[in-house]
Amino acid sequence: MIRLMFLLPILLCLGxxxxxxxxxxxxxxxxxxxxxxxxxxxxxxGFFVLMMHLTNPG
Structure with missing residues (x-):
């Protein structure tokens, strides 16, 4: 899911x-x-990156 986050601005800009x-x-x-x-x-x-760092068990 996170891998596809780069599509968000592209799709919104196209729209x-x-x-x-x-x-x-x-x-x-x-x-x-x-x-x-x-x-x-x-x-x-940025929110998702922050959440990944906060919830990383390692």
Whole structure:
């Protein structure tokens, strides 16, 4: 499961790109959404890494 966490920001960015294209919004105007997606994905990945270190029995 953790191995596939790199797909989270990729899929979210592709979805955001599709949303912008469908609604006719330029990429420059939607740049903040990409930043939010990357920040959210970093937080989620950081949380899982922290939990792996805290629960590691060895």
């Amino acid at each position: 955001w790109y599709y949303f912008l294209r469908v609604n006719g919004v330029p990429l420059k105007q939607g740049k903040r959404g990409f930043i939010y997606i990357l920040a959210f994905s970093t937080l989620v990945l």
